[in-house]
Amino acid sequence: MSDDLDDIQAIFFEECNEGLATAEAGLSTMADGDTSADVIAGVFRAVHSIKGGAGAFGHEALQSFSHIFENLLDEVRAGRIEPTAHICKNMLLAFDVLSDHVQAAQGFAPVPDDAAMLATLEALLVEGAGDAHAEDAATLAPSAPAAEGEADEFGFMPVVVDIEDLDQDPDPFMDLGDGEAPRAAEAAGWSIRFAPSREAMANGSEPLLVLRELERMGGEVVGVETGSLPSLREMDPEGAYFAWSIEMPASVTRSDIEEAFDFVAPDSVVDIAEGVAAPSQDSTPAEQPEAAPEADAQPVSTASSPNAPAAEDKPSEPPVKAVPAAPPAEAKAIEPPQNIRVDVSKLDMLLNLVGELVIRNSILADRLSSADQQRVELPELARLTREIQDNVMALRAQPIRQAFSRVPRMLRELCAATNKDVALEMSGEATEVDKSVIEKIGEPLTHMIRNAVDHGIESAQERIEKGKPAQGNLRLSAEQRGARIFLRVADDGRGIDRERVLAKAVEKGIVAADATLSDEEIDNLICAPGFSTAETISSISGRGVGMDVVRSNVEALGGRIEITSVPGKGTTFTMILPLTLAILDGMVVRLCGQRYVLPLSNVVETVQPEPGQMRPVANSSEVIDMRGTYVPVKRLSELFQLPPADREDEDSVVIIVETDAGNVGLMVDTIEDRREVVIKSLDQNLYPIRGLGGATILGDGSIALILDIEALVASANSPNKFVLKGMAA
Structure with missing residues (x-):
């Protein structure tokens, strides 16, 4: 049983890594100014999923931090806190702490000290709540007193009310005139019954967040079923005893409603039906008003008693039938894709076996005559082997955007540290490469970008003096050429100062003083171990490590790195990597x-x-x-x-x-x-x-x-x- 739990937890950590990638991409997008509802909702769902899994596996520190982080995201999502640049910056810092917590839960790092970050998140929540209350108070405050008068000795202010303004006819189905229907006869919306399961509660799910999301879309909770609530002595703290009835307007689509329940445990009850249904008998309202028998509007409940007498004095109208909760036939025909998680080592083993099969095919092709090859159907075997190979490679292939996703945030932080303004251009994010290649190019990519921003691109003042735009440009691209992937990092900076590079290399003893080197060889000196032209050591560069790591990592992948530079125009680093390693x-x-x-x-x-x-x-x-x-x-x-x-x-x-x-x-x-x-x-x-x-x-x-x-x-x-x-x- 323990092995099964470990396997499930391993899947959870894979989902955590995917969620972290989604959250970082979304937070970076928000920091760039795109604070649309879809982007915020994507970040919220990622953090919510991490919190739920952490609770299920007992990672209390991760669950506690992600819960507070989720609360802030929920307030931003609901519009109660505006996603300003200050808020986005702090959420990115909170994301870093969340990533550290995930690493700690996996046993790869110690549990981070999150006290300062938690205090920051709590302060942002309090500030947001204060702003929201102030706005509500301003909205509710009358623009002018309703009547003039003086307060009595107890401080009460008399209010003058015009009796003609009062509704003299409490009948909710009063005649509103031609072309206007009573409220109960409006176009039918959606009726939802939501009952979270015990498993959902044990995994840390919060029904309140779902209800808030539905209310944000215009929904209204019309009842709460409490019939299954036991006595306090028999109550299970992790149990689920409530069910909510919610009414949604017709303007909300079914897909939007279903999206609100994305992270609800599958064994929970979520019934969605068209038409407005009355709350359950166990709902909290003590009494439900009954419609007058002579009312023209349809009753709130679409169900009728089989023993109810028919009204003979009214014209017959077709009964209003509630649409069942099942999705339409068209939706049933579209099956969602089925996914399965497989350990990469198993794919590696499968790929090795396919390689051995290719070798055996080659041996048979060498040893058999053409007639014998046709007799044993060797060409057909080769075709099947090729199809197996292509499918195995497709399983391992992933878009390189996974490696690119961290670049925008990294560049933003580098610009802040160097006080430079750099625009980023990315292309070829959909280029697919082997998973092992993606996993190993992250560090080389980081070093190349840091080198380009710190050493390559000039300051705004220096660029203006040279007749360049104040804003620098960094281009990141990927393309496939045959069996190779070309990954380029190009800047429009000052280029490589070859005289300075050569002098520094001679000073450090990397090359002899009398050496005669070509431009290409001088450019490649920046990849020598311990080489750096930085005058001072900073948080970005100056310790002589960086580009040597790039070269060693790229060569370990069976690739190579090329450097081209034009003084005053810029430098391009090109990593040429194998598309497949098999x-x-x-x-x-x-x-x-x-x-x-x-x-x-x-x-x-x-x-x-x-x-x-x-x-x-x-x-x-x-x-x-x-x-x-x-x-x-x-x-x-x-x-x-x-x-x-x-x-x-x-x-x-x-x-x-x-x-x-x-x-x-x-x-x-x-x-x-x-x-x-x-x-x-x-x-x-x-x-x-x-x-x-x-x-x-x-x-x-x-x-x-x-x-x-x-x-x-x-x-x-x-x-x-x-x-x-x-x-x-």
Whole structure:
């Protein structure tokens, strides 16, 4: 039983993390000025859900803090407290404490000291309540005394009332004139009966919050059923003994009403019906008024006694029937999506098994003849394997907006700390990547943004002096190119001061004083461990950690980071990450007796050069004439510094690949096959090597290296190549 409880609690903590992400996004949106009802309601529901689960699992500190936080959100949601910038700022600070409480409940951190934050929240609630009372008093205060007079000795003020203003006919169904119907005959609204269950109360649910939400939408509690209330001796403190009857106006939609009950335990009673029903017999009003038999309006209750005599002296009218609580047929046909939570380790195991299945397919393809492959239906098996692989990858793929969601708030806090004004542009949030990639890019992303704001973007005064807008610009984007994800952080700041960077590197002993470095190599020095150009240590930078963490984390994912900078214009950091860490479609090529794999997503076309099609150009480079367009060609044997093969160019193959620098031709000896390959990480089994994206096991059991096309082309264009001798050895 304990294991089951642990499993359920693990699900609760997953929901907590989702709720925290929703709450932070909503609070950041509110801080940016969007205080719409939907945004506030989303934050409220997230905190309410965390509080309910915390109560169920006995996390008292988390429940207590989230309860006070929820109270403030409820007041803001109800419109009794205005979500000013001051309120939003404090709610963001409260969110930080709430996050610490969740970490503490999971055992990852000590219980935070929340006394100061609780005092702040309580003060905001008291201030809000005082403002609300003042507004109510101002509303209720008469603009002028009703009558003149003097107070008597007891302080009572006489009031003069015009007798003609009094209603002489108490009949609620009085004739109101043509075209106007009595109140009881207005268009039918909604009738709701709400009875929370014992489980709901034990989990910390508060019916009062639901009732407040319904009242905010125009509802009215018309009765409370108390018939099941036991004696004080028999009462269970966690029991639920009341049921409420609520009437809602017809202007409220059913979906809005159902949304108010989103977080009510499923075993609670929530009956929603069209038409206004009378309160239950056990409702708190002692007596219910009966309509006069001669009244024209329909009675409040739509039910009639089977023994009631028919009224023969009135024209017959069709009876008003209450619509049953069941949703319409169209709504029944739309089933909500069914979700299930699965441990990521189980998906990893499934992905590894799919990888092994791909390898076995490759072995069979190598060992069986074409006829035998058709006989055992190997192509069909390969197709099914590919479908399984695609579905497993879809299970792990998540939008990168999860990593982007924290950026707006982070930027706002950085701007406040540096006294800079920076606008944020984000694009590509829907780009999907592997879950493991999303989990590990948060820290590199944080360091790049902090570096851009603190070092890159100038102060407003400095920007104005340079003829720039006072407000800086930070662009965050993500896009998929083939089997790679390109994540960029670009600013329009001062750019990298290469002279200062080089001088600082020499001072710290990172490079020799007489070293001659290219611009690219100088730019990459900022990623060296311990490097910093900050003159003073602040809460943002200056300790020499940051960009080295970015590089190490990115390389651990099998990716790389590129830095481009234009002095006075800005700097762009690009993280190039693998879309998946498991399987890719590859082209198997042979070079100098060894086999390599090129990602098929980069390949544009292949060509066997004809005589005169290859032409030399300056700097010992070569191009190939592709239908009147000259494409640069790189010989992989030269890039890898392997012994050249004794063969003519016409006997080789040029593979045209797409890169950031445009199309480039890679010359290899032959193309052997096209197949799916399982990526085995080099950094886990060896160490990261620039130009290689990993390795794979081919069908005959041999190992082939997977080429990183972008890195190879970048190395080929650099005066200092980062390639290994005997890579294929």
